[in-house]
Amino acid sequence: MMGGITGVPDTIIELALTTMALALVLAFVRLVRGPSLMDRVTSLELIASLVAGIVALYAIGTDDPAIIDVAIALALVAFIGAVAFARYAELRERP
Amino acid sequence: MTDWPATIAVVLGVTLCMLSAVGVLRMPDVYIRLQVASKASSLGIALLMLGVALHFGELSVTIRALLVVVFLFLTAPVTAHVIGRAAYLTGTPLAPGTSPDELAGAYDPETGRLAGLGGRPGAPAAVGDGAEAPTEGDVGAEAIAEGDARDP
Numbered sequence: 001m002m003g004g005i006t007g008v009p010d011t012i013i014e015l016a017l018t019t020m021a022l023a024l025v026l027a028f029v030r031l032v033r034g035p036s037l038m039d040r041v042t043s044l045e046l047i048a049s050l051v052a053g054i055v056a057l058y059a060i061g062t063d064d065p066a067i068i069d070v071a072i073a074l075a076l077v078a079f080i081g082a083v084a085f086a087r088y089a090e091l092r093e094r095p
Numbered sequence: 096m097t098d099w100p101a102t103i104a105v106v107l108g109v110t111l112c113m114l115s116a117v118g119v120l121r122m123p124d125v126y127i128r129l130q131v132a133s134k135a136s137s138l139g140i141a142l143l144m145l146g147v148a149l150h151f152g153e154l155s156v157t158i159r160a161l162l163v164v165v166f167l168f169l170t171a172p173v174t175a176h177v178i179g180r181a182a183y184l185t186g187t188p189l190a191p192g193t194s195p196d197e198l199a200g201a202y203d204p205e206t207g208r209l210a211g212l213g214g215r216p217g218a219p220a221a222v223g224d225g226a227e228a229p230t231e232g233d234v235g236a237e238a239i240a241e242g243d244a245r246d247p
Contacts, residue, residue, distance in 0.1 A: 006096050006097075006098055007097075007098045007101065007150055008097070008098055008101050008102045008105055008146070008150055009097055009102065012102055012105060012106065013105075016105055016106070016109040019109050019110075019112075019113050020109060020112060020113075022113065022116075023112050023113045023115070023116035023117075024116070026116040026117060026119070026120045027116050027119055027120070029120055030119050030120050030128070036125055036182065036185075036187045037185070038125050038129075038178055038181060038182035038185065038187055039125050039128065039187075041178055041181075042119065042125065042128050042129050042132050042178060043119060043132075045132060045133075045174060045178070046115060046116065046119050046132040046136055049112070049115075049132075049136040049137070049139075049140055049167075050112055050116065050136070052140055052163065053108065053109070053112050053139060053140050053143045056140070056143040056144055056146070056147050056160075056163075057105070057109075057143065059147055060101070060105065060146065060147055060150045065147075065151050065153065065155070065156040065159075068147060068156060068159045068160060068163070069159065071144075071163050072159065072162055072163055072166070075163055075166050075167055075170070076166070079166075079170040079173075079174055082174045082177070082178060083173070083174065083177050085178075085181075086174075086177040086178045086180070086181035087177070087181070089181045089185055090180070090181040090184050090185065092185075093184060093185050093186075
């Protein structure tokens with residue numbers, strides 16, 4: 001928070017981070033409750049997207065553009081993870 | 096002085112992300128949850144990245160934000176398709192109000208490939224071997240290769 005002469009107001013960033021944390025809690029409730037494995041994979045995918053959004057908000061809040069690279073890596077890893085999960089869940093049904 | 100375009104983009108993006116989380120918690124069925132999670136969250140992240148690009152206003156940051164959005168828009172449909180297909184093939188139950196289930200009986204339970212579309216008139220009798228799985232694999236590999244190629 002670099003004094004805030006121009007840019008997005010700090011209050012907005014704080015409120016946005018709080019909302020994203022609440023969204024993470026909701027996605028986590030779905031991750032715990034399931035009921036099926038694919039519900040959990042969906043929820044993990046959403047959590048990865050939400051964390052990428054939080055990284056973006058944090059980059060705005062701290063005025064540090066280097067953090068955006070974290071979001072790129074996160075999006076890559078989440079995609080590969082979800083596809084692998086789905087593939088193995090599908091193969092498990094057919095020996 | 097407030098940077099209004101970036102602020103509006105951030106607020107809209109966060110709202111969409113929150114709606115997507117509420118939808119994933121509240122929707123009745125894994126397939127409906129899947130479409131809420133993939134569409135709302137990818138648009139939400141796209142708006143947040145637009146906010147980042149507007150806030151910094153530098154070319155290098157804009158390109159990186161654009162990279163995230165392009166990659167997300169390439170992979171979100173693939174992920175949703177793969178997860179939905181795996182859910183259907185592993186027998187995840189549909190919501191009670193779903194009617195009709197047009198895929199009922201269309202998949203061969205042994206191979207997991209489309210083996211004809213039930214009794215629907217005018218439906219193709221059978222899709223050739225390897226028409227489903229390799230296509231899906233190719234799309235995934237292409238998206239990964241493209242994402243890697245554009246990674247700075």
